[in-house]
Amino acid sequence: MSRVLVIGCGGVxxxxxxxxxxxxxxxxxxxxxxxxxxxxxxxxxKLEGKTSVKLTTAYVDADCVGxxxxxxxxxxxxxxxNLALPYQDLTIMEACLxxxxxxxxxxxxxxxxTDDPKWRExxxxxxxxxxxxxxxxYSWQWDYAEKFREKNLTAVLGSGFDPGVTSxxxxxxxxxxxxxxxxxDILDCNGGDHGYPFATNxxxxxxxxxxxxxxxxxxxxxxxxxxxxxxxRTYEFPQVGEKDMYLLHHEEIESLAKxxxxxxxxxxxxxxxxxxxTHMKCLENVGMxxxxxxxxxxxxxxxxxxxxxxxxxxxxxxxxxxxKTNIGCIxxxxxxxxxxxxxxxxxxxHQECYKEVGSQAISxxxxxxxxxxxxxxxxxxxxxxxxxxxxxxxxDPFMDMLNQYGLPWVVEExxxxxx
Amino acid sequence: MSRVLVIGCGGVxxxxxxxxxxxxxxxxxxxxxxxxxxxxxxxxxKLEGKTSVKLTTAYVDADCVGxxxxxxxxxxxxxxxNLALPYQDLTIMEACLxxxxxxxxxxxxxxxxTDDPKWRExxxxxxxxxxxxxxxxYSWQWDYAEKFREKNLTAVLGSGFDPGVTSxxxxxxxxxxxxxxxxxDILDCNGGDHGYPFATNxxxxxxxxxxxxxxxxxxxxxxxxxxxxxxxRTYEFPQVGEKDMYLLHHEEIESLAKxxxxxxxxxxxxxxxxxxxTHMKCLENVGMxxxxxxxxxxxxxxxxxxxxxxxxxxxxxxxxxxxKTNIGCIxxxxxxxxxxxxxxxxxxxHQECYKEVGSQAISxxxxxxxxxxxxxxxxxxxxxxxxxxxxxxxxDPFMDMLNQYGLPWVVEExxxxxx
Numbered sequence: 001m002s003r004v005l006v007i008g009c010g011g012v013x014x015x016x017x018x019x020x021x022x023x024x025x026x027x028x029x030x031x032x033x034x035x036x037x038x039x040x041x042x043x044x045x046k047l048e049g050k051t052s053v054k055l056t057t058a059y060v061d062a063d064c065v066g067x068x069x070x071x072x073x074x075x076x077x078x079x080x081x082n083l084a085l086p087y088q089d090l091t092i093m094e095a096c097l098x099x100x101x102x103x104x105x106x107x108x109x110x111x112x113x114t115d116d117p118k119w120r121e122x123x124x125x126x127x128x129x130x131x132x133x134x135x136x137x138y139s140w141q142w143d144y145a146e147k148f149r150e151k152n153l154t155a156v157l158g159s160g161f162d163p164g165v166t167s168x169x170x171x172x173x174x175x176x177x178x179x180x181x182x183x184x185d186i187l188d189c190n191g192g193d194h195g196y197p198f199a200t201n202x203x204x205x206x207x208x209x210x211x212x213x214x215x216x217x218x219x220x221x222x223x224x225x226x227x228x229x230x231x232x233r234t235y236e237f238p239q240v241g242e243k244d245m246y247l248l249h250h251e252e253i254e255s256l257a258k259x260x261x262x263x264x265x266x267x268x269x270x271x272x273x274x275x276x277x278t279h280m281k282c283l284e285n286v287g288m289x290x291x292x293x294x295x296x297x298x299x300x301x302x303x304x305x306x307x308x309x310x311x312x313x314x315x316x317x318x319x320x321x322x323x324k325t326n327i328g329c330i331x332x333x334x335x336x337x338x339x340x341x342x343x344x345x346x347x348x349x350h351q352e353c354y355k356e357v358g359s360q361a362i363s364x365x366x367x368x369x370x371x372x373x374x375x376x377x378x379x380x381x382x383x384x385x386x387x388x389x390x391x392x393x394x395x396d397p398f399m400d401m402l403n404q405y406g407l408p409w410v411v412e413e414x415x416x417x418x419x
Numbered sequence: 420m421s422r423v424l425v426i427g428c429g430g431v432x433x434x435x436x437x438x439x440x441x442x443x444x445x446x447x448x449x450x451x452x453x454x455x456x457x458x459x460x461x462x463x464x465k466l467e468g469k470t471s472v473k474l475t476t477a478y479v480d481a482d483c484v485g486x487x488x489x490x491x492x493x494x495x496x497x498x499x500x501n502l503a504l505p506y507q508d509l510t511i512m513e514a515c516l517x518x519x520x521x522x523x524x525x526x527x528x529x530x531x532x533t534d535d536p537k538w539r540e541x542x543x544x545x546x547x548x549x550x551x552x553x554x555x556x557y558s559w560q561w562d563y564a565e566k567f568r569e570k571n572l573t574a575v576l577g578s579g580f581d582p583g584v585t586s587x588x589x590x591x592x593x594x595x596x597x598x599x600x601x602x603x604d605i606l607d608c609n610g611g612d613h614g615y616p617f618a619t620n621x622x623x624x625x626x627x628x629x630x631x632x633x634x635x636x637x638x639x640x641x642x643x644x645x646x647x648x649x650x651x652r653t654y655e656f657p658q659v660g661e662k663d664m665y666l667l668h669h670e671e672i673e674s675l676a677k678x679x680x681x682x683x684x685x686x687x688x689x690x691x692x693x694x695x696x697t698h699m700k701c702l703e704n705v706g707m708x709x710x711x712x713x714x715x716x717x718x719x720x721x722x723x724x725x726x727x728x729x730x731x732x733x734x735x736x737x738x739x740x741x742x743k744t745n746i747g748c749i750x751x752x753x754x755x756x757x758x759x760x761x762x763x764x765x766x767x768x769h770q771e772c773y774k775e776v777g778s779q780a781i782s783x784x785x786x787x788x789x790x791x792x793x794x795x796x797x798x799x800x801x802x803x804x805x806x807x808x809x810x811x812x813x814x815d816p817f818m819d820m821l822n823q824y825g826l827p828w829v830v831e832e833x834x835x836x837x838x
Binding site: 196197198278279282283285286287288294296297299301303305306307309310311 | 615616617697698701702704705706707713715716718720722724725726728729730
């Protein structure tokens with residue numbers, strides 16, 4: 001029996017809300033709010049008659065704390081599920097604090113102007129002073145921990161798949177399989193094929209950042225930085241097959257390094273196909289990935305935005321994408337004095353997801369954990385106060401719900417490890 | 420002692436005009452005319468004081484027969500050297516006919532709207548009806564042969580390097596080395612490196628056409644068509660080294676097939692680097708090479724034109740380009756009852772060209788033959804009436820002038836042949 005306000009109405013929100021509607025014993029009333037109210041109305045219309053959850057919609061500009069506060073005061077939710085842009089995490093957290101409401105999101109805060117080299121430099125400096133290697137990190141949100149604790153509120157940070165499920169897997173491994181975890185390798189594999197020579201699953205600017213940013217991993221108490229895409233490995237993924245993967249920085253390394261005592265190394269790998277990388281490189285070489293406007297025909301045009309207009313709309317990839325994702329973590333450590341290695345992963349089929357919710361696995365694997373985390377906060381099962389990451393919470397109810405809501409997982413003993 | 424009107428003032432024209440100024444015994448007066456008179460004035464200013472050739476400039480829109488006629492009537496040249504765009508060959512030929520003046524150009528006529536699929540289809544149909552495989556061909560200009568003959572005028576078609584020098588090489592081989600030529604392989608190798616990951620030496624639309632059009636060659640009296648870039652060979656080019664090259668259609672195959680009796684096969688190969696082709700393919704895949712406008716931010720934008728704006732201006736490549744070109748022809752045939760194979764080629768150094776005329780070898784190798792052909796027509800040494808290709812004229816004076824004006828050639832007996 002709970003009232004939830006969802007902010008944002010993109011692909012992930014659409015999945016999370018549909019999943020809430022499958023969980024009617026927890027979610028009784030849901031307000032869908034975004035800057036584009038028509039999208040909220042369309043989703044509401046699609047779901048009405050198929051669920052007992054009472055759906056309403058609202059307009060809100062999540063950049064504006066005052067607007068979010070007004071909406072929360074009017075709707076009076078128990079939890080706010082933030083599925084807007086990462087730029088809006090702090091304004092929504094501020095509003096939750098002001099109204100005394102619990103908060104949950106799926107991606108860590110990022111200042112909106114990081115594409116501006118001047119600002120990026122400022123953020124990189126800040127980030128390094130805080131002890132991180134990226135140009136945005138969890139510290140912005142962790143700085144709110146004390147305020148949430150003081151107000152006896154919960155802010156759950158990063159309840160998607162990675163970050164999110166990867167943290168729950170880690171807490172589960174810690175609780176049931178290890179006395180001490182020594183290494184964690186998070187492997188994010190997308191074996192999907194949309195049939196286009198080149199397209200991006202989401203905003204190409206974010207895709208670009210992933211491949212053009214320095215990599216980093218945690219080892220023996222400090223960060224080790226790498227050149228972009230410097231470390232490449234090949235792995236034979238269950239149900240997907242052999243794929244090339246590259247070491248990237250990823251936000252959950254920051255929180256796991258803090259929260260898993262005794263961990264010696266944490267790495268994150270993501271698969272990229274040769275063709276994808278070649279296209280990215282060629283586009284970068286000719287300047288098509290630049291975020292700085294050029295003068296063209298009397299008009300300022302930002303190359304990457306023009307590219308975005310040329311590429312297939314990510315939303316249209318759903319019906320075309322075939323194949324599976326496999327995301328999981330390989331742990332090594334000690335249990336009862338013996339060395340142990342396990343691999344916990346989920347395999348998700350793009351076509352199955354599309355049949356169920358009209359979105360492919362990329363949105364599905366983020367949207368389902370968003371619903372689960374929200375349900376656990378709404379029910380008071382997850383009630384740790386402050387700003388917390390998922391590995392700090394009891395993994396068992398979350399793991400049960402993953403099986404129940406479409407993301408079943410496997411624990412493999414003695415898996416192939418990554419060199 | 421001659422008066423010449425040059426129409427066009429791009430890279431090739433700049434070289435041709437500078438070379439005319441080195442040949443003061445032939446060229447006494449020269450008018451440089453183009454749609455952008457400022458470019459003509461700038462070139463004139465650069466050359467003045469360094470040559471006894473009397474230079475003048477004029478504005479002309481070469482799309483308009485009437486304007487060209489007026490300019491010819493006013494300037495009264497003996498020859499018009501057309502270095503404008505291939506779209507303007509016919510209007511300039513018309514004007515020469517009307518005024519009774521000899522004509523010479525470097526590239527065969529092409530209708531301006533061939534990028535429009537509707538028109539392209541019309542031209543392809545026409546081309547096939549005329550017995551060719553491309554969507555533009557020499558027949559447009561050959562249709563003027565009779566009119567030029569009737570008026571006792573010479574129209575020399577294609578006096579660049581390829582077409583141009585390659586035809587002169589063939590006439591020279593025919594005259595001095597063979598009783599009968601059986602096969603001709605024209606090899607166009609650019610071993611230059613401008614240091615950019617990707618840039619085009621001239622208009623990227625024309626570069627694109629070369630790699631995306633079907634290939635074709637002449638064999639046993641008919642055309643054989645290939646898929647785009649289907650036939651790839653490797654050749655060890657003297658002074659350049661080993662390069663990959665691809666079979667393309669090229670206009671001189673059309674005229675050589677008509678003018679070289681007994682020839683059994685004529686092919687044209689051009690070198691392309693792996694990286695160049697990969698960039699072209701990736702850009703094509705994302706739609707950046709499209710000539711159809713897309714709606715962007717309330718404006719119609721043609722992707723390839725936007726790409727052009729992003730790429731380095733071809734004019735800026737000159738000072739950066741290092742390395743050499745090697746363009747030539749391999750002939751097999753019979754002399755005095757015995758089989759014979761020879762290779763005639765020129766090697767041209769990008770940096771040397773730039774030092775001499777401020778342009779790299781691509782413009783240089785076209786501009787020098789344009790000057791030579793014009794000189795031979797102006798002096799009445801080349802006086803065959805009609806619309807003629809270079810293999811129909813006496814090669815010896817042209818070959819001498821190549822040595823004299825910066826494009827020395829080599830005849831190699833027993834060269835490596837192409838499979």
